[in-house]
Amino acid sequence: DGGITQSPKYLFRKEGQNVTLSCEQNLNHDAMYWYRQDPGQGLRLIYYSQIVNDFQKGDIAEGYSVSREKKESFPLTVTSAQKNPTAFYLCASSIGQGHPSYNEQFFGPGTRLTVL
Amino acid sequence: AQSVSQHNHHVILSEAASLELGCNYSYGGTVNLFWYVQYPGQHLQLLLKYFSGDPLVKGIKGFEAEFIKSKFSFNLRKPSVQWSDTAEYFCAVFNSGFSGGYNKLIFGAGTRLAVHP
Numbered sequence: 001d002g003g004i005t006q007s008p009k010y011l012f013r014k015e016g017q018n019v020t021l022s023c024e025q026n027l028n029h030d031a032m033y034w035y036r037q038d039p040g041q042g043l044r045l046i047y048y049s050q051i052v053n054d055f056q057k058g059d060i061a062e063g064y065s066v067s068r069e070k071k072e073s074f075p076l077t078v079t080s081a082q083k084n085p086t087a088f089y090l091c092a093s094s095i096g097q098g099h100p101s102y103n104e105q106f107f108g109p110g111t112r113l114t115v116l
Numbered sequence: 117a118q119s120v121s122q123h124n125h126h127v128i129l130s131e132a133a134s135l136e137l138g139c140n141y142s143y144g145g146t147v148n149l150f151w152y153v154q155y156p157g158q159h160l161q162l163l164l165k166y167f168s169g170d171p172l173v174k175g176i177k178g179f180e181a182e183f184i185k186s187k188f189s190f191n192l193r194k195p196s197v198q199w200s201d202t203a204e205y206f207c208a209v210f211n212s213g214f215s216g217g218y219n220k221l222i223f224g225a226g227t228r229l230a231v232h233p
Contacts, residue, residue: 042120107159107160
């Protein structure tokens with residue numbers, strides 16, 4: 001089955017620790033995204049990548065980092081610099097610019113991060 | 117800054133009641149509009165989308181939405197809801213003109229719908 005997988009589903013972290021969230025897609029999509037979902041605030045864009053080895057900051061990139069070494073993988077690291085990291089994190093992908101449906105995004109199941 | 121407003125944060129309905137969830141956006145240019153749904157414990161999934169053409173869009177599970185350009189609105193409707201429609205619904209607008217040349221998806225805050233049997 002084609003889709004997006006995120007792991008782990010639940011993650012607990014102590015303050016001051018970095019943690020990496022995994023996102024893998026087998027849809028052969030060029031573009032990948034990370035969002036943060038907080039109650040009552042919808043989804044906010046953290047980072048995005050339109051192509052391998054390239055990524056850009058979204059609206060709330062401070063305290064986060066990403067890499068895009070492979071087309072199918074876009075891991076997100078939540079660093080100790082992120083002031084309020086407890087949230088639900090969603091990864092998404094889309095077919096990439098140039099295709100008629102490039103602005104339709106497909107989402108993974110999410111990772112719920114809790115900082116203790 | 118471009119924004120998407122969903123008027124109701126929480127909606128409670130009985131089964132068979134009609135549903136209308138409001139969505140307004142602030143962007144004045146060409147837009148692509150989406151409604152996503154997040155059922156409890158499941159992925160965010162696309163309910164319906166509008167790119168161009170007929171402003172009345174039919175989606176999955178009996179949902180529809182109407183794009184009214186003059187009102188900058190894209191309201192979601194269903195004539196008769198079911199208990200299984202209990203979920204959170206997000207309106208999203210694809211916004212061109214983001215600085216740096218990247219077109220991004222802007223989400224509303226979401227509406228939690230609870231349908232009682």
